[in-house]
Amino acid sequence: MAKILVVDDEQNIRNILRESLKKEQHEIFEASSGQEASDILDKHAIEIMITDLVMPGKTGLDLIMEIKEKIPELSIIAISGGGGINGRFDYLPIAQLIGANNIIRKPFSIADIKQTVKELLAG
Template identity: 40%
Template sequence: MSAILVVDDDKSLRDLLSVVLRERGHDVETAEEGNAALELMLRTRFEMVISDIIMPGKEGMETIKEIRALYPEVQIIAMSTGGSMGNSQVLEYARMIGAHESIRKPVELPNLITTVERMLS
C-alpha cells in the first residue's frame, strides 16, 4: 500500500482516480492545484504524485519542478490534454523537468493502473 497524491482541478477526475486507486489498496489524498499539493506534502509522505499540467493557481510544470527539487524520491506521473501546446509537447516537457511517466487525458484507467503499479513495484 502506497500513499498517492492526485492533483487536478477537475473534481470529478480527482474523485474517480481516488476511488480507483483506493480500490487497489492505496492511501489517496487529493489537491485541486499545486500550492495545495505542496502544502499536503509538508504534512504527509507520498510515494507518488499524479498531477495535471494545466491548472489554475500553481500549474503542473512548476509543481513538478518543486516536487522534484524537494522530494527527489517521489515518483511523478504527469497528465494533460495539452491545451494550446498540444498533448505530446506538454507531456514531453513534463518528463524533461522531472515527471517519470506521462499519461494523456482523457485518462484510460487500465493504463493508469498498470503504470502506477509498475512504478511502485
C-alpha cells in the same frame, strides 16, 4: 499499498482516480491546485503524485520542478488533456523533461493508470 497524491483542478478527475486507486488499496490524497499539493507533500510522505499540468495558479509544471528539488525520490505521473499556453506547446513531453517519471494523456484509461502506478511501486 501506497500513499498517492492526486492533483487536479477537476473534481471529476480526482474522483475517478481516487475511486479507482482506492480499490487497489492505496491511500489517496487529493489536491485541487499546485499550492494545495505542495502543502500536502510537506505534511505527508507521499510516494506517488499524479498531477495535472494545466491548473490555475501554480501549474503542474511548476509543482514538478519544485517538488523534484525537495523530494527527488517522489514518483510523478503527469497527466494532461493537451493544449498548453496559447496552444503552442504540448506540456507532457516538457513534464517528462523536468522530472515526471511517466506521462499519460487525458482521457486516460484507468487500467493504464493502475498499471503505471504498479510499475512505479515495483521500482
